[in-house]
Amino acid sequence: xxxxxxxxxxxxxxxxxxxxRKKHNKLLIILLxxxxxxxxxxxxxxxxxxxxxxxxGERAGYxxxxxxxxxxxxxxxxxxxxxxxxxxxxxxFAFTVRNDSIAHVLEEYAGKQVSLxxxxxxxxxxxxxxxTEYFVTKVHRVGP
Numbered sequence: 001x002x003x004x005x006x007x008x009x010x011x012x013x014x015x016x017x018x019x020x021r022k023k024h025n026k027l028l029i030i031l032l033x034x035x036x037x038x039x040x041x042x043x044x045x046x047x048x049x050x051x052x053x054x055x056x057g058e059r060a061g062y063x064x065x066x067x068x069x070x071x072x073x074x075x076x077x078x079x080x081x082x083x084x085x086x087x088x089x090x091x092x093f094a095f096t097v098r099n100d101s102i103a104h105v106l107e108e109y110a111g112k113q114v115s116l117x118x119x120x121x122x123x124x125x126x127x128x129x130x131x132t133e134y135f136v137t138k139v140h141r142v143g144p
Contacts, residue, residue: 042125045123045125046124046125046126046129049121049122049123049124049125050121050124050129052121053119053120053121054119054120054121054122054133055119055120056117056118056119056120057117057118057120058115058116058117058118059080059082059093059095059115059116059118060080060082060113060114060115060116060142061080061081061082061083061090061093061113061114062080062081062083062090062111062112062113062114063078063079063080063106063109063110063111063112063114064078064079064080064081064092065078065079065110066078066097066103066106066107066110068103069131070127070128072128073126073127073128073129075096075097075098075127075128075129075130075131076096076097076098076100076103076106077094077095077096077097077130077131077132078094078095078096078097078103078106078136079092079093079094079095080092080093080095080114080116081093093116093134094131094132094134095116095118095132095134095135095136096129096130096131096132096134096135096136097135097136098129098130098135099137102136102137102138102139105139106136106139109139109141112141112143113141113142113143114139114140114141114142115139115140115141115142116136116138116139117136117137117138117139117140118134118135118136118137119134119135119137120133120134120135121133121135
């Protein structure tokens with residue numbers, strides 16, 4: 001009675017699915033790596049480009065336009081005309097505003113002389129963050 005089927009070990013056929021499951025796990029890990037690594041790299045790129053300020057500065061001029069633009073990602077884009085001397089051809093400085101409250105202040109000052117404080121962020125990967133690399137952080141009215 002020692003050789004009854006109840007006392008024998010499990011047949012080798014029951015152990016067969018384990019290697020198939022290991023193959024599926026390896027395939028899943030490879031696919032996740034292929035998808036996850038680029039996403040992590042892009043997220044790091046965005047984080048560094050928006051978190052690191054290449055330069056800061058200030059520009060003064062007359063606000064020519066400020067508008068919210070974009071098909072999917074709406075951003076505030078504007079321009080000021082900087083005139084070095086009266087009667088000279090003005091230079092146009094294009095900028096992006098990430099803060100709605102600053103954009104509304106700029107709308108109020110349209111056509112008036114202002115001073116903009118900005119940060120330059122180089123290498124921003126998409127126009128979803130702004131069409132320019134100059135992001136306005138403060139605005140001050142100049143003159144009366």
